[in-house]
Amino acid sequence: MKQFAKTGAVLMMSAVLMLTAACGGGGSKPAAGDAKSGAAAETNTSTAQKDGDKKITMGFAQVGAESGWRTANTKSIQEAAKEAGVELKFSDAQQKQENQIKAIRSYIAQKVDVIAFSPVVESGWETVLKEAKDAGIPVILTDRAVDVKDTSLYVSFIGSDFVEEGRKAGKWLVDKAKDTKEPMNIVELQGTTGSAPAIDRKQGFEEVIKENANLKIVKSQTGDFTRTKGKEVMEAFLKSSKSENKPIHVVYAHNDDMALGAIQAIEEFGLKPGKDILIISVDGIKDAFVAMKDGKINVVVECNPLLGPQLMQAAKDVVAGKSLPKRIVTKEGVFPQETAEKELPNRKY
Numbered sequence: 154m155k156q157f158a159k160t161g162a163v164l165m166m167s168a169v170l171m172l173t174a175a176c177g178g179g180g181s182k183p184a185a186g187d188a189k190s191g192a193a194a195e196t197n198t199s200t201a202q203k204d205g206d207k208k209i210t211m212g213f214a215q216v217g218a219e220s221g222w223r224t225a226n227t228k229s230i231q232e233a234a235k236e237a238g239v240e241l242k243f244s245d246a247q248q249k250q251e252n253q254i255k256a257i258r259s260y261i262a263q264k265v266d267v268i269a270f271s272p273v274v275e276s277g278w279e280t281v282l283k284e285a286k287d288a289g290i291p292v293i294l295t296d297r298a299v300d301v302k303d304t305s306l307y308v309s310f311i312g313s314d315f316v317e318e319g320r321k322a323g324k325w326l327v328d329k330a331k332d333t334k335e336p337m338n339i340v341e342l343q344g345t346t347g348s349a350p351a352i353d354r355k356q357g358f359e360e361v362i363k364e365n366a367n368l369k370i371v372k373s374q375t376g377d378f379t380r381t382k383g384k385e386v387m388e389a390f391l392k393s394s395k396s397e398n399k400p401i402h403v404v405y406a407h408n409d410d411m412a413l414g415a416i417q418a419i420e421e422f423g424l425k426p427g428k429d430i431l432i433i434s435v436d437g438i439k440d441a442f443v444a445m446k447d448g449k450i451n452v453v454v455e456c457n458p459l460l461g462p463q464l465m466q467a468a469k470d471v472v473a474g475k476s477l478p479k480r481i482v483t484k485e486g487v488f489p490q491e492t493a494e495k496e497l498p499n500r501k502y
């Protein structure tokens with residue numbers, strides 16, 4: 154991480170910090186911090202600083218508060234920052250790229266030690282990332298990737314393999330449909346247009362369902378990762394399926410919130426989610442496990458939002474001049490309906 158290495162003094166102070174932490178210096182366990190919703194305003198989270206510690210300041214530009222997953226992700230980052238003694242400057246971009254760019258510029262102006270963010274969409278980041286690099290501030294991506302030619306614009310990307318999540322969802326369906334001789338009409342609720350999880354989950358799912366010619370995506374639209382839009386889009390799908398006399402057999406939702414919105418729409422339409430229409434979802438929030446336990450979701454592919462501790466460790470490492478793996482992939486599972494009751498008490502988000 155030559156390009157981001159700061160002065161020798163900073164490295165030495167960071168080494169002292171790490172040593173202190175390793176010797177049991179960490180702060181007291183924080184109270185659970187709620188996710189910031191609504192305001193795009195920036196908030197600071199500070200913790201008592203131990204004598205001699207060089208406190209790392211991190212600017213974090215969050216996507217928004219669009220889903221249960223995001224709320225858990227924000228909480229994990231805020232709690233982990235407190236635990237690690239990292240001063241966190243946090244901003245909520247309300248799902249708008251221009252707000253994230255503004256926040257990153259403000260962190261550059263404030264000369265933070267590290268910038269981290271979960272990019273709302275994949276493209277359009279070159280200019281601001283170059284500004285951070287020119288200012289000598291390392292950038293860590295969490296959760297979502299960026300599409301840039303020059304990958305030296307960020308030091309590491311910590312998060313899930315969304316293509317693989319799409320494949321896991323597809324594999325479950327291919328297996329479920331293996332003895333079916335009839336065509337199965339799938340409707341897809343996509344995440345935010347242009348976002349990495351929407352692009353990749355679609356790609357992985359399509360790649361796998363190609364194996365079975367009976368499996369066809371007949372409609373696909375964005376529900377922007379929210380419950381409200383998931384419900385709205387599903388209502389429209391159901392209406393047109395009725396007028397076209399083309400039944401819907403499967404919903405593939407790119408996240409749990411949209412699946413939960415779709416479930417409401419299906420019930421209001423007089424059908425049984427999980428029985429009349431199979432529901433496949435991604436994330437694994439508690440509400441989805443409750444719906445699965447009630448027989449309304451058939452399978453959930455896990456996407457882990459608890460990235461805070463890994464992010465704080467990465468920030469400490471990069472400030473200490475250590476090189477980070479370019480890609481840190483989160484480990485995740487698949488939960489079919491029959492596992493829901495047993496797994497529900499273990500869910501942490």
Ligand code: AHR
Binds near residue numbers: 410435436
């Ligand atoms: O980037 C991760 C995705 O963003 C989650 O699957 C979704 O719930 C969130 O809004």
